[in-house]
Amino acid sequence: MESFSDGVIAVAITLLVLNISVPEPRLLGHHGLAHALLAQWQIYAAYVISFVTIGIIWINHHVMIGRLREADHAILILNLLLLLTIGVLPFSTSLLATYLKQGEGQNLAAGIYAGSFLLMSIAFATLNSHILLRKAHWLHTELPIEERRRILTRSLTGLGPYAIATALAVVSPYITLVICALLALFYASPIATGVTKAPA
Amino acid sequence: MESFSDGVIAVAITLLVLNISVPEPRLLGHHGLAHALLAQWQIYAAYVISFVTIGIIWINHHVMIGRLREADHAILILNLLLLLTIGVLPFSTSLLATYLKQGEGQNLAAGIYAGSFLLMSIAFATLNSHILLRKAHWLHTELPIEERRRILTRSLTGLGPYAIATALAVVSPYITLVICALLALFYASPIATGVTKAPA
Amino acid sequence: MESFSDGVIAVAITLLVLNISVPEPRLLGHHGLAHALLAQWQIYAAYVISFVTIGIIWINHHVMIGRLREADHAILILNLLLLLTIGVLPFSTSLLATYLKQGEGQNLAAGIYAGSFLLMSIAFATLNSHILLRKAHWLHTELPIEERRRILTRSLTGLGPYAIATALAVVSPYITLVICALLALFYASPIATGVTKAPA
């Protein structure tokens, strides 16, 4: 299960680069390439934020699946739903990058962008809680209930900020972008992942 | 063999997202982005149905190959043919999504869509029956002949509905789409896969 | 090494589907979708031949690397060159599929198509001979020199037909296509691969 999930996440994270388009030479105008590259800074911002966010989901997924000795039908299906939400991210990233430089549609695009992260977080928390609450006897090392609750609380606290980021897209797409960037930074910190050691 | 197959299936399932096109800003018209995104709902429907169907084929493939201790030339070639039919799905999904919103060509596109699932099911059933009937001595754990017949019957019963979905495309592409969606839902249920436990 | 090579080959084989383009609805004309799909039969032919050829190279690669216990710098670099020639195949397949329906350029495109298979075969034979002749002490199970020569002869006999297919592109691209198809069929037969049993 891990090798397939790793494959899907690895392909999704690498497909993000297809969103970074090379400026069409014929359409450069008199400003030149440098100007055209700088003018699409939204594409790079969306690329970095999505890359780091998917990367962190992979780290969390790796830790979560690494705990499991066995999987049943529910785990396989919940995992598939999580991969479905991850697989959509190259699209929502491309949507945001395209409309952030347009006059209209920015707010909706930013809402869908943060909303797709929210969806992914919900799918992740659902899988995580299924494993930790119902299939705790399949873990490699037994975890006390307090520790399991701590892990779960951590995945649930991600939902709030993404819901806020989605809602604030109505106000400004840039606020949404900044919140998503801050969340990526926060989740990349050791406090958030709680990883101290994992098999290489 | 499993790592290569997992790779091909993971790439095929993730490439599906390339079909979800970002609406061209210049072509939005006065209806705006929301309208343009909703107007291509067929693309999302096709994406979700194809994603779940490929995902379930992966689960079944994982269980089937997980039973095997060794592989011979026939298994490798039959597996390659199965991957060939899976590799085609991003195309047939894109074809359906494109033509479902056109006035003409809908029926043919839906027929090819369901037909490609039918082809994949035939390839899967062929590989499965080769393994269970002819190479049963290569299974990790010996399976009684009744159990093997039950597994085979399950993979064969998939063919009928997909053949019906393909044929009904002449009547309406939406009937085909609904049947494919219901089949994905049905196969995602624990009764259909018969998975109770698998190594994580 | 195997997981990386498997990944590259899996991505290359799955990217082939991007060559199968969905006919543009606006450009269908009065012949309709069925006609447009049939008119690009060269694309499907090239897809199937390339898919099967890459698939067989994977089988052979899997068997070859499966024999190895350790790898040195030369093996890693020769393997990388083999992957380089495999990575180019989605391009040469697309080139052939595009120009086979054009009036001109057909012969050159077919020559490059078969030529890229020839190049891949040369890279494979080079890696194979390096392993079997110079690094025979790194094999999992010792192979007598006659057996090693037999395996090598088999990989070398592939070069001739591909060289002929490349040369005959001057006469007709369809002859080249048919030879490549026959070679794929031949290599997919158990006589050619010599695989009797491999770990699943």
Place this chain on the structure above:
Amino acid sequence: MESFSDGVIAVAITLLVLNISVPEPRLLGHHGLAHALLAQWQIYAAYVISFVTIGIIWINHHVMIGRLREADHAILILNLLLLLTIGVLPFSTSLLATYLKQGEGQNLAAGIYAGSFLLMSIAFATLNSHILLRKAHWLHTELPIEERRRILTRSLTGLGPYAIATALAVVSPYITLVICALLALFYASPIATGVTKAPA
């Protein structure tokens, strides 16, 4: 961690082929396909140089991670940043290939091309030094401090030439291209990688 990294690098290296575009038949002019294919030689040069460079980074990454028994949060994040810089290479390769045949923008494109290799080298050296200096107790086999310093010096000496290649893009993009090609050749030599034996 290795299977995910292998996946990302394998997808990035294979996506490079999407940059090799098939000449549009309608735009061939009277020179024909051969001329059009030769006229885009910059694309092939950029493809080969990027492919070999990413391949060598993979070899080095494989050796580096192969030394590790365990990973902590810092290693996972530094590895993710390295993958981020590798994931960008299909874009910078495409940018160089597009602008090398244009009159303007060549220098900037070449600078970004070599600059992205420089960035990747910095990310690699950072991860490598973190592992060898701070997490040396997690290595499978203990390495004496002199040996660790020798490995580190080797990854640091890569930075200089790439910085020079980036700076010289102001003078001529072709000088940059030649330096990057020579570096790929040099790093592919056994002296540079220092690999004598690795598990297959």
